[in-house]
Amino acid sequence: MKTRKAPTPAPPTLLARLRQQGLRVTPQRRAILGLLSAGHGHFTAEDVYQHISPGMPDVSRTTVYSTLRDLVERGELTEVADPGAEAVRYDTNTALHHHLVCLSCHALLDIGRDFPGLRLTGKEAAGYQITRHQVTFLGYCPACLASRPAQPTGDA
Amino acid sequence: MKTRKAPTPAPPTLLARLRQQGLRVTPQRRAILGLLSAGHGHFTAEDVYQHISPGMPDVSRTTVYSTLRDLVERGELTEVADPGAEAVRYDTNTALHHHLVCLSCHALLDIGRDFPGLRLTGKEAAGYQITRHQVTFLGYCPACLASRPAQPTGDA
DNA sequence: TTCCTTGCAAACAGTTTGCAGTCAT
């Protein structure tokens, strides 16, 4: 999709940022980061591996895992909390946002805004230093709703 | 703590509820449910196993896992979402509440109230049937704060 | 008696690690 356009000056990409942190830019990392930068998605390590394998037959899962871990450590990626999920999913959107998750198929949607009033009292915080908060809406996606015997509309 | 008081009529306990659903009450289940009912905690399967092993040397992890799964399926237990956690943690508090989690040691605190305004617009919900929501506050617990080189107070 | 439940052992999925060769710098 990106076929040698005019020589635009390279923006301070994820790649550039990592290079500055002393990480070496290898073809594998280039591929992984390229995928992650391509759009805001939620990938599992396996997803990443499958996506880049075609164009890079030699990649190993090991490298994918280690690169993802490096990115998380550097705050360029966050892990998505999803009970019942088989594998860890990584979120390329590190800005404050929330999620809507399907309890059945684990489809994941971003909710790109924050909600006011999500603050704990000093007592509730119990000495914790809170760095962020995350709201997860749980439910059933349209597809799963269609193939289910109608969920009760909720009893609470 | 509960040492044979006056013969109060047995309340509709977890145990009773399960019996009604056709589940058989075995000593193993009695032990597991006893632990879970004892207080509102957050256990991993291994935790449960370790807790009941002393008084019941024959329990197997298999039974613990299968019982926990049954309980989740029946809505008597919920899985706690915690990115970075090694194992699934089960929450005996199925009422609407939220969590405060330590990013370092994964200590988990209940926030026993809801927050107003946590509703998605129809557009945001995108056809999902939302059944519940969950707020997770992430940060560092006092203990981890003490053993860390002072976290930045937060840049946002 | 019936068949749900248990526990063992083996299977599994996701992820991590040890190590020697390779490559970015």
Place this chain on the structure above:
DNA sequence: ATGACTGCAAACTGTTTGCAAGGAA
């Protein structure tokens, strides 16, 4: 040239499954 990075294979952890014996109803 140097040491970070890679990839293979094996190790590991948490969890699930197959199956025969056992126990609740």
